[in-house]
Amino acid sequence: MTRLSLQVNGENRFVENIDPSTPLLWVLRDHLGLVGTKYGCGKGLCGSCTVHVGGKAMRSCSLPVSSAADQEITTIEGLAKSNEELHPLQDAWIEQDVPQCGYCQAGQLMSAAALLKEKPKPNNTDIDAAMSGNICRCGTYQRIRKAIHSVAEKGGVA
Amino acid sequence: MRHCDSELHVSGRSEYVDDVAPPANLLHAAIFGSPVAHGIIRSLDTSKALEVPGVIAAFTFDDIPGEGYIGQIVADEPLFADKKVVFHNQPIAMIIANSHEAARKGTLACSTKIEELPAITCPREAFKQGEILQELRVFEKGDVDSIWDSCDHVITGKVDLGGQEHMYLETNRCRAVPMEDGQIKVFSSTQSPSATQKTIASVLGIPMNKVEVDVKRLGGGFGGKEDQATQWACMAALAARSLNKPVQIVLNRVDDMQMTGKRHPYKQDFKIGLTKEGKILAFEVDHYQNSGAFMDLSNPVLERTCLHSTNSYAIENVRIRAVPCRTNLPSNTAYRGFGGPQGMFPLEAAIAEAAKELCVERDWLQSQNIAQGGYTFHYGQNLEDNRLKQTWDQAVADFDLEGLRSRTKEYNDTHTMSKKGFALMPVCFGISFTKTFLNQGSSLVHVYTDGTVNVTTGGIEMGQGISSNMIAICSRIFGINHERIRCNSTNTSRIANISPSAASATSDLNGNATIIACREILSGMKKVVAKELKCDASEISIKDGQVYCGENATELDWNTLVLKSYFSRVQLMAHGFYAPPNISFDPIKGWGRPFHYYTYGTCLVEATVDCLRGTYSIDAAKVVHDLGRGIIPTVDLGQVEGGLAQGIGWVTLEELKYADDGRLLSFALSNYKCPDGDFLPDDLEVKFLENVDNPGGPLGSKAVGEPPFMYGIAAYFAIRNAIDSFSSTNEDEIKCPMTPEQTLHLLYPNFEYD
Numbered sequence: 001m002t003r004l005s006l007q008v009n010g011e012n013r014f015v016e017n018i019d020p021s022t023p024l025l026w027v028l029r030d031h032l033g034l035v036g037t038k039y040g041c042g043k044g045l046c047g048s049c050t051v052h053v054g055g056k057a058m059r060s061c062s063l064p065v066s067s068a069a070d071q072e073i074t075t076i077e078g079l080a081k082s083n084e085e086l087h088p089l090q091d092a093w094i095e096q097d098v099p100q101c102g103y104c105q106a107g108q109l110m111s112a113a114a115l116l117k118e119k120p121k122p123n124n125t126d127i128d129a130a131m132s133g134n135i136c137r138c139g140t141y142q143r144i145r146k147a148i149h150s151v152a153e154k155g156g157v158a
Numbered sequence: 159m160r161h162c163d164s165e166l167h168v169s170g171r172s173e174y175v176d177d178v179a180p181p182a183n184l185l186h187a188a189i190f191g192s193p194v195a196h197g198i199i200r201s202l203d204t205s206k207a208l209e210v211p212g213v214i215a216a217f218t219f220d221d222i223p224g225e226g227y228i229g230q231i232v233a234d235e236p237l238f239a240d241k242k243v244v245f246h247n248q249p250i251a252m253i254i255a256n257s258h259e260a261a262r263k264g265t266l267a268c269s270t271k272i273e274e275l276p277a278i279t280c281p282r283e284a285f286k287q288g289e290i291l292q293e294l295r296v297f298e299k300g301d302v303d304s305i306w307d308s309c310d311h312v313i314t315g316k317v318d319l320g321g322q323e324h325m326y327l328e329t330n331r332c333r334a335v336p337m338e339d340g341q342i343k344v345f346s347s348t349q350s351p352s353a354t355q356k357t358i359a360s361v362l363g364i365p366m367n368k369v370e371v372d373v374k375r376l377g378g379g380f381g382g383k384e385d386q387a388t389q390w391a392c393m394a395a396l397a398a399r400s401l402n403k404p405v406q407i408v409l410n411r412v413d414d415m416q417m418t419g420k421r422h423p424y425k426q427d428f429k430i431g432l433t434k435e436g437k438i439l440a441f442e443v444d445h446y447q448n449s450g451a452f453m454d455l456s457n458p459v460l461e462r463t464c465l466h467s468t469n470s471y472a473i474e475n476v477r478i479r480a481v482p483c484r485t486n487l488p489s490n491t492a493y494r495g496f497g498g499p500q501g502m503f504p505l506e507a508a509i510a511e512a513a514k515e516l517c518v519e520r521d522w523l524q525s526q527n528i529a530q531g532g533y534t535f536h537y538g539q540n541l542e543d544n545r546l547k548q549t550w551d552q553a554v555a556d557f558d559l560e561g562l563r564s565r566t567k568e569y570n571d572t573h574t575m576s577k578k579g580f581a582l583m584p585v586c587f588g589i590s591f592t593k594t595f596l597n598q599g600s601s602l603v604h605v606y607t608d609g610t611v612n613v614t615t616g617g618i619e620m621g622q623g624i625s626s627n628m629i630a631i632c633s634r635i636f637g638i639n640h641e642r643i644r645c646n647s648t649n650t651s652r653i654a655n656i657s658p659s660a661a662s663a664t665s666d667l668n669g670n671a672t673i674i675a676c677r678e679i680l681s682g683m684k685k686v687v688a689k690e691l692k693c694d695a696s697e698i699s700i701k702d703g704q705v706y707c708g709e710n711a712t713e714l715d716w717n718t719l720v721l722k723s724y725f726s727r728v729q730l731m732a733h734g735f736y737a738p739p740n741i742s743f744d745p746i747k748g749w750g751r752p753f754h755y756y757t758y759g760t761c762l763v764e765a766t767v768d769c770l771r772g773t774y775s776i777d778a779a780k781v782v783h784d785l786g787r788g789i790i791p792t793v794d795l796g797q798v799e800g801g802l803a804q805g806i807g808w809v810t811l812e813e814l815k816y817a818d819d820g821r822l823l824s825f826a827l828s829n830y831k832c833p834d835g836d837f838l839p840d841d842l843e844v845k846f847l848e849n850v851d852n853p854g855g856p857l858g859s860k861a862v863g864e865p866p867f868m869y870g871i872a873a874y875f876a877i878r879n880a881i882d883s884f885s886s887t888n889e890d891e892i893k894c895p896m897t898p899e900q901t902l903h904l905l906y907p908n909f910e911y912d
Contacts, residue, residue, distance in 0.1 A: 035177040036170020038377070040327045041411040045827035048327050076170030090168040097160045097792035100800060101621025102167030103327040103377030109168060128836035135827070137325050137378050138621045139803030140796065141835035142842055 004069050008032060009078025020066035024058075025049045027065045028075060036076035036106050040135070047134030050107035051075045057114035057130075076106035079113060088157055089113055092147035100138035108134050112148050113157060120156035122148065159633070159640050159790050162626040163375070163619070174377050175331045175345050176408055184333075185214060185254050187397055187407040188261035190268040191247030191417060195486040195820025197272035198242050199250070206267040207253050212260030215401060216268075217252045217393070223400075224363030228392065230353055230385055232291075235452040235489065237361060237392055243272060244451040245488050246821045247416040249389070254397050254405060277820035281446040281483035282425050289484040291453050297464050297748045299536035300475030305440045309431030313511050316891040317428065317504050321448070322421035322493060322808045323824070325832050328377020329414040332391040333406040334398035341368045342395050348387035349379045349618050350658040355650045357388050358395045369395070374647040376620035380804070381492030383620075384658045385455050386418045415825045420814060421493035422459055423448040424500045430508040431475075436518060436526040440475035443467055443504050449482040450489035456482040459490075459497035461592050461745065465537055465752065466501035469868075470546055470584035472529040476536045486820040492660060494804060495867045498587055502868055506583070507892050510875055514882070520875065521559065521582045525550065528584060538749040539588075546586050546758040549782040549847060553582065553760040556845060557780045562764065570883040578777075579880030580764045583872035587865040588753030589662055589854075590741055596657040597754070598737045599667025603632065603675040605730040609717035611636065613675075614646040615668035616656035621800075622863050623793035627665045628672055630789050631856055635676035637700030638716050662861035665789070666754070667736060669856030675734030682728040683719055690722075738854065755854045757861055759783035761802070761869030763839075765876040769884045772902030774877050776806060778841035781869055786852030786860035794859075798844050798866040805870015807833040809895050810877070881905060 002020055006013045008028070015031045023042075028034040028051070037060055040048030044059035051060045052074040060068075079087045086094075089112050099105045108131070115122055115130040122130070127145050136144070151157065166172035190204070204216035219226055219238040226240060227233045239250045253264035278284045306312055332346040342362070348354045351371040359366040371391070376383060390407050398405040409417070424445055431440040445463055449456035460480050467478045509527075513520040531544045553559070559582075566578045591597050601615040613632050617624035625645035633640040650656065657667065681695070688695040691714070693707040700706065705714035714722075723730060743752035764778040779802055788794040811831040815823040824830035851858045877896045881887060887904045903909075 033179070034170075035173070038174075038327070039329075039408070041827050043411070043826060043828065046327060080169060086169070093168040094160070094164045097164060097796070099161060099164055099167035099621075100623070100796055101327070101376060101378045102163060102172050103174065105167045106170045124840060128834075132834045132836040135325070135327065135832050135834060137327055137380070137804070137832065138796070139800035139833075139838070141803070141838055142799055143796075145835065 004065060006069060006073060007071070008034070008073045009075060018065060021064045023061050024051070024063045024065045024068050025060040028060060034075050034077050038103055038106060040104065047107045047111060048104050050110040050134065052110060052114060055117065057111045076109060079109060087113065088151045088154065089147065092151045095150070096143045096147040098140050098143040098147055100140055104134065104136045108136065108144055112144065116148065116151060116157045121152050159626065159630050160792055161623055162629050162645065173374060174328055175333055175347050176406060178345070181335060181404045183403050185256060185397065185401065185403050185405045186258040186261045187394060187405055188253050188258065188265045189249045189413060189417065190251040190253060190265040192239060192243035192250055192272065194243065194272050194274050195246040195277040196244060197274040199239060200271040200273055202250060202270045204251050204268050206269065207264035210260060210264045210267050212255040212257055213253055213264040214256065215254045215397065217396060218250065222361055222396065225360045228357050228361065228389060229453055231455065231457055232453040237389060245486050247413065249417060252393050252397065254401065258408065277486040279485055279487060279816045279818065279820055281448040281485060284483035284485050285446055285481060291449050291456055291482040291484050294479055294481045295460065295464060297478040297536050298476065302440050302442050302475045302477040305475045306431050309439050310434040311512060311515055312429065312431045313508065313515055314429045315507060315511055317426040317507055318891050318893045319424045319426060319500055319503055320895050321423035321490060321814045322812050323415060323814060323830055324380045324382030324420065324493060326378030326380060326382055329409040329411055330383065330387055330390045330418065331408040332394040333404065334391070334394035335404040336398050336402050340364060342399055343370045343372065344391055344395055345372050346387055346391040347376045347383055348373060348391060349376065349384040349620065349660060350388065351648055351650050352656040353658065354388050354391045358392050361392045361396060362399055371650045372647050373618050376618060379620040380494045381496065381660065382418060384492040384660050386491050412825050416822050417488060419450050419454060419489040419491040422456065422490040422497065422500060423814070426504045428504045428508045430512055432512055432516065436516060436523050438471060438473050438527045441468065441473050441505060441508065442477045445480035447480065447482045448485055448487065448490060450485055450487040452489040454489035454491050456490065458592055459492065463497035463501035465588060465592065466498040467505060468536060469502040469505055470529055470586040471505065471527045472533045478536065487816065494801065495864050496661065498864065499808065499868050499871065503871060503894065506871055506875060510878060520879070524582060524584065529586065537752065539751045539753060545784050545847060545850065546584065549758050549760040549784055550584050553762055553780065553782045556782065557762050559762070575769045576766060577769055577880040577883040578764065578766050579876045579878065579883065580762060581872045581875035581879055582760060582762050583869055584760045585758065585865050585868045587757050587868065589666065589757055589861040590738065590752060590754045591657065591661045591663060592743055592752045594741055594743055597663065597667065597741060598657055598735070599671040600653045601668055601671035601675045601734045602652050603672065603679060603732055605679055605720055607721060607724050609642060609720050611643040612646055613643060613672060614649065614652045615672060616648060616653045617664040617668040618648050618659035620659065622797060623790065624659065624664050624668070626793055627669060627789050631669050631672050632676055634857060635673055636680065638703045662863035662865065665859065666855050666861055670736035671734040673734065673856055674736055675732040678732040678734065679730060683723045686723045686726045686728050687714060687719060755852060757784060757865040759865060759869065761872045763872035763876040765873065765880055767877060767880040767901060769905050772898045772905055774898065774901060776837070776839045776873055779839045780843040782845045782847065783866065784847045784850060784860060785862060786850055786855050787858035788846065789857055789859045794862050795844055797862040799842065801864065801866030802869045803833055803838055805867040806838065806873045809870055809874035811837065811895065811897060813895050813897050877901060
């Protein structure tokens with residue numbers, strides 16, 4: 001058991017009495033109250049738990065918290081600049097009416113945001129490659145793709 | 159208007175059961191399941207679990223104070239295994255601890271000695287051994303036996319139709335909180351709050367009025383939480399009441415996949431007879447349903463299989479026999495389509511085989527036999543209009559079927575190791591619960607003195623957009639902006655005796671109830687101001703929040719109207735109740751008018767098969783769908799797109815594998831493949847029939863949740879169609895899903911394996 005310092009959504013957060021092998025997902029949800037990131041499979045296979053660690057999309061359900069300790073972590077709660085100004089992808093998601101049950105959507109958005117950072121103008125193949133690890137059982141894939149394209153066309157996420 | 163929760167969902171602020179801040183002293187449950195699929199429990203020891211740090215209690219069958227057996231149709235399912243186990247990982251004990259992790263460790267410390275018995279996983283084998291859950295059901299029309307001799311072609315075949323994992327991304331979960339005077343409040347991810355309430359009351363031996371079930375939203379249900387969310391809620395409630403502490407249970411993915419039932423797999427025999435002109439004279443099918451260990455919803459699922467066994471086709475001589483077979487698998491259950499897809503598949507397979515024998519195109523044979531207005535189905539209901547054929551004709555014309563046929567031929571003539579194929583799938587899906595009594599909906603509408611509105615109905619929000627639909631309906635009936643209206647959680651203390659959110663009927667039943675409630679409130683309000691406006695109450699209307707007298711806008715707005723009504727002591731809340739008229743069904747005779755109406759559509763799917771590897775791509779899926787007057791365009795379209803995606807998945811990638819000893823081998827997303835964005839077609843086009851109404855649905859809408867699922871069946875026959883251009887398929891048993899592995903088998907039927 002140890003004490004860890006984490007950089008989450010631009011804030012310093014401390015977690016006491018934590019087993020360093022605890023998956024980041026449970027630290028976010030149970031210790032820091034950031035419940036927007038969801039448990040789907042626990043094995044990094046569905047994408048529901050996707051967050052950014054050091055700017056890259058990572059599956060928090062299978063990432064030990066200790067390996068995220070000295071990097072910037074961004075969760076869905078920190079994707080928007082502020083409560084008033086949503087991330088362009090979040091606006092596009094609303095515009096395209098993407099979510100159905102909503103459960104996987106935080107992970108979808110985090111994967112899409114990482115993609116646009118790396119490839120500001122992705123084609124369909126880029127999108128499929130980056131997003132194929134994010135399962136949506138409601139089948140919102142078409143709209144996700146449209147939403148990503150619409151943000152890219154409007155100038156990306158910079 | 160759009161999905162009302164979009165902004166919450168995209169910002170991570172929408173709350174599911176375990177996202178709500180935990181109450182103090184929240185305890186966690188984990189389940190110890192059976193290591194074998196069938197056997198007699200000789201001993202069970204949970205004492206070691208209690209030595210694990212953090213573990214507080216263990217519960218088994220003997221700790222249930224009330225009824226130990228649950229089930230909505232037959233109470234044949236023990237909440238925990240009772241002296242014997244009948245499927246692998248069947249819950250035997252529940253461990254409660256102060257953390258989820260400790261509870262899990264506790265389950266690992268449990269031990270049991272089981273005398274293993276042979277497991278049955280195949281429904282044909284179960285039938286042979288007399289393991290059936292109810293007697294054989296038979297539906298008959300015309301005289302099948304005497305017609306075979308007059309057929310020019312008679313074709314028989316067998317089908318091995320796979321099941322399907324629901325794979326809702328939110329696993330089953332529940333939080334139960336003890337309240338004063340022995341009451342209990344339960345937050346569950348269930349499609350059936352009242353069934354949950356009733357079963358908890360029964361298990362705990364307390365009256366239903368001491369149990370409150372509240373459901374905000376589900377992270378997906380698809381039928382998997384209609385009947386099989388109940389047991390987890392009962393377990394959480396049992397521990398919460400016994401320990402007098404709040405208890406939460408969240409299944410991990412593997413437990414969820416191994417412990418809960420799926421879409422029913424079927425084994426089927428068919429026989430089809432046709433004239434040489436392509437008219438289907440007779441169709442006979444035997445359905446052996448793989449029901450799993452208990453009844454669950456197998457009976458109504460099987461009933462819908464029987465009702466939809468002729469899908470969209472007019473056939474004068476029909477015999478359908480069906481039997482639910484008991485196997486050593488978790489009890490299979492509701493899943494989008496509810497047996498309908500399994501009913502439709504064998505006839506589509508029979509038509510494909512017949513087309514080969516007659517040397518005609520499969521779609522030509524389909525078109526020769528599509529049912530038109532006036533046709534009477536084998537259960538007595540008439541097709542009352544011609545919109546089914548209209549969707550077919552429009553699909554053929556708008557999607558240029560003839561152009562596609564010649565392009566496909568040209569491609570196949572010029573490619574040796576890559577072949578294209580296509581297939582059409584008409585769908586005629588009956589809307590209503592076939593258990594007639596379930597066709598009732600309730601709504602509670604509150605108008606507050608600041609002019610805002612709250613609506614609560616029996617509908618469960620699981621992504622299908624029921625909350626948004628209810629808001630849209632209130633908005634349209636009241637004539638006010640939707641931003642003034644909220645939809646509340648579904649709660650058994652506000653709405654009693656809620657039917658499950660299922661059968662695609664949730665919006666119909668609860669939407670019509672909401673219209674009734676809104677109109678009752680409006681009627682009182684109008685009387686209040688009629689005098690002042692010097693006009694008849696019937697002339698008053700509200701548009702965009704402004705009160706009109708006839709065509710003329712008055713100075714009154716909604717808020718003033720509300721306040722005037724309040725100070726005049728007029729009721730600003732109402733409960734609406736709706737039960738669709740003109741439906742009745744005698745399940746014994748298999749005769750009546752079970753459906754309020756039908757939802758129709760036709761889908762065209764195009765596929766390309768890599769004939770070296772057996773892999774394939776679904777290139778296009780194009781749909782003409784009869785939606786009536788849709789309520790919210792993006793929400794309705796989402797149901798079509800999502801249903802289609804699941805349907806395509808069912809017949810292609812999604813393969814449930816069981817070992818002979820009954821263990822599920824496809825128990826995680828690493829060995830069970832769901833369609834992703836890459837797999838689904840880039841070219842997806844959905845057209846809605848224009849200028850069509852539906853008097854049976856709220857605001858003229860039609861139910862849309864399930865029917866699009868069956869469009870996916872076209873993908874199966876599109877792949878087969880492509881394979882037919884490469885090799886000649888003539889297998890003993892037609893197998894679905896058409897996985898790449900199965901495709902390869904069909905491409906090289908004579909390949910000798912080592």
